[in-house]
Amino acid sequence: MARIAQAARVSGRPTSAVRLVAVSKTHTAQAVAQLAACGQRHFGESRAQEGVAKIAVMPDAAFEWHFLGPVQRNKARLIARHFHWLHSLEGLDAAEALSRHAHAADTTLRVLIEVNVTADPRKHGLSAAALPAFLEAYCTRAWPGLRLSGLMTMAAHGAPESAARATFARLRELAADCRRAFGLAGFDELSMGMSDDYHWAIAEGATMVRIGRALFGARDIG
Template sequence: MHAASMPERHGFGYALTPVKLPPMDDLCERYTHITTRIANAARESGRPAGAVRLVAVSKTHTAQAVAQLAACGQRHFGESRVQEGVPKIAAMQDTALEWHFLGPVQRNKARLIAAHFHWLHSLESLDAAKTLSRHAAAAGTRLRALIEINVTCDPRKHGLAPAALPAFLEAYCAQSWPGLALCGLMTIAAHGGPETAVRQTFAQLRELAADSRRAFGLTDFDELSMGMSDDYHWAIAEGATIVRIGRALFGARAR
């Protein structure tokens, strides 16, 4: 696979900063190391090796970097900014990749999220759900959505408080959502926290999801997006089905 070229500027008036990429062999070696660790951690948690999906967080990195990692076998990529992600998706449209939107949903960007991304990890309001569902239905797509939970109630983070989840789900289940498929929960643990505290965060998310499935009869509410470069092995031990890894794959952010 040849690396896709990225236009220097595009319709959003935003330039992607080129970064110095590691040699292809280094990137593939890193990818193989991480996917092996994920498979081993899944087996150690009593699940099949393929039970955990890796999302390569490509924000701030170039379409060329995405193309290199796709050539190594990676298929799921995550972006946090619409104006950065959409041009990469366009540059890679000839490949069978799945794109995950990880950032906060801005109302004026909802149409682009619904039209270009396959997954959303940051649903936190019914207003956003209505807007995204409408745009996805109009585009003839169905967006797989995860509700972001601020497990530790950290005021610096996005997401619903755990105590707010039942009311959100009650209101959600009372309506029809032709453009959304609600698939599970997402959280971010405290950066650099001790293992006990981080694993407790992940365990609480797992329990919230299980309680929600039982209380609301959510048969396809099985996804747990939790764990990043420094703590994904703990997240898998606590039941993660999706881990979001950027730095450990691509290196430090470009900006």
């Protein structure tokens, strides 16, 4: 948190503008509980069933759980009913399933659209070019149970500072363009930056950084 605060100050931003999401996927519930005892409240998981199992043993309402992986339709019910945030929306079919389950559970899931800014074929997410058409289609329908809140991306693995910052800056620009073009209220979240590049992401406007290895060490399992 001190490092995040320093990165925010250097960028002329308040520390409160950046939320730390501890990426606890593959780590034990005990490790998560130890971090929670230090005051951490936001946790990220990429596997629905694994995340739900941890949520069950950590039911404190003060915790917020973020789902980071691709949305499989057969897992949409678990995600909508147990998580507070989704960082990886990339399809209308997934939105329909999530909306239906969230509405049935009388809950609200805050969703971010994943954008593959670098056009990496190994990564999930919409291309930057496809984002406006997706939003146009999304905005023609009501989505009970969903609150569209912003965008998410990842820089290329091992990218130098200039390339990583260009990726993050592009996501910030895309979000601003979308807010103007579609009149999106509350479309302010930028989920970008991980253990190796979060300080550059903060400099480019990240509101959420997803940190796993720097908090938990290497993954416990594959």
